[in-house]
Amino acid sequence: MNKQNTPSWGMLVVLALALAPTGRSGTAHAQTPCTPKDSTVSCCVKTHPLSPERCGATKLEAEEILFAAKLAMELAKPDLPEWKRRCMETYVTCTEEDWLGSCYDCFRSCEGQKGEWPRDKCRRQKGGQ
Numbered sequence: 322m323n324k325q326n327t328p329s330w331g332m333l334v335v336l337a338l339a340l341a342p343t344g345r346s347g348t349a350h351a352q353t354p355c356t357p358k359d360s361t362v363s364c365c366v367k368t369h370p371l372s373p374e375r376c377g378a379t380k381l382e383a384e385e386i387l388f389a390a391k392l393a394m395e396l397a398k399p400d401l402p403e404w405k406r407r408c409m410e411t412y413v414t415c416t417e418e419d420w421l422g423s424c425y426d427c428f429r430s431c432e433g434q435k436g437e438w439p440r441d442k443c444r445r446q447k448g449g450q
Contacts, residue, residue: 353390362386388425389416404436411438420445 365376373383415424422443
């Protein structure tokens, strides 16, 4: 396998998280479930996380789709700290509204700052500009 077809460390981490046991049945699920909000591509990536090219997605797009799915599962946990919930909810808004900046990088910064979103790096676009 050449380097171009080798999953990145980030992709491997996201896949490990996406495929980790949820605690309900104690067994790992082969895929993250699709929801009505999923596009055809995102549902396909969730179904085939190791081969996103089958879905017309790049590896980076697949990482983002699977990371968002992981966040959705985390948000459902009742014992999630409030600061982490704020970071996750802001990340979801950032990606859904196509904010300026890297939503993923800003999410990681928010985690490191225990809930402080870096608004100077990731913010809403003004007036569609």
